[in-house]
Amino acid sequence: MKAVVISLGTVLLLAGCGNEQKRVEDGVRAQLSAQGNVTQVSMTKQSDGGWQGHALVRVADGHEARVNCRTDANGQGRCGQVIDQQLIDATTATLRQQYASRGFTVIEAAMAKQNEDLIAGTAVVRDPNGNQLNIRCTAPRDPANGRFGLNCEVVDEAAAAAASQTEEPPPAEAPPQ
Numbered sequence: 499m500k501a502v503v504i505s506l507g508t509v510l511l512l513a514g515c516g517n518e519q520k521r522v523e524d525g526v527r528a529q530l531s532a533q534g535n536v537t538q539v540s541m542t543k544q545s546d547g548g549w550q551g552h553a554l555v556r557v558a559d560g561h562e563a564r565v566n567c568r569t570d571a572n573g574q575g576r577c578g579q580v581i582d583q584q585l586i587d588a589t590t591a592t593l594r595q596q597y598a599s600r601g602f603t604v605i606e607a608a609m610a611k612q613n614e615d616l617i618a619g620t621a622v623v624r625d626p627n628g629n630q631l632n633i634r635c636t637a638p639r640d641p642a643n644g645r646f647g648l649n650c651e652v653v654d655e656a657a658a659a660a661a662s663q664t665e666e667p668p669p670a671e672a673p674p675q
Contacts, residue, residue, distance in 0.1 A: 526567055578644045592648055617637040
């Protein structure tokens with residue numbers, strides 16, 4: 499799952515003298531340009547001397563991602579993608595695709611924003627043997643790179659046990675010679 503995130507360590511250095519806001523916004527634009535076509539940047543100076551605002555980035559798949567940015571007075575900061583319906587829908591589609599690619603039928607899947615750094619939800623799937631499983635999924639934002647990773651686990655243990663018993667056992671190892 500693709501997310502947009504940058505480090506703004508050099509933004510204040512670009513601010514220098516002259517029109518400080520324009521220089522900060524140009525620095526954000528330059529940093530985000532590696533993620534896609536930056537269509538808008540709006541940064542406002544804060545009372546603590548830092549900058550806060552947002553940008554819109556059109557990414558490779560064509561959708562526009564909103565990114566919130568914040569720097570401190572020393573120019574250190576980050577931009578991270580806002581969890582919006584588009585990102586929630588993409589996360590749900592990833593969940594469906596991952597299970598379908600393993601031969602499962604996804605009966606239902608629902609994901610929602612829990613907070614600024616977490617998307618979570620549930621799914622009901624049917625495994626290749628016909629067992630119905632309840633799944634709990636989370637997509638937390640990785641603090642190191644700002645991307646969202648999807649993690650799912652079975653919450654219906656009885657069905658999971660039945661599914662594991664119907665799987666074929668692994669082939670026996672050849673006896674030593």
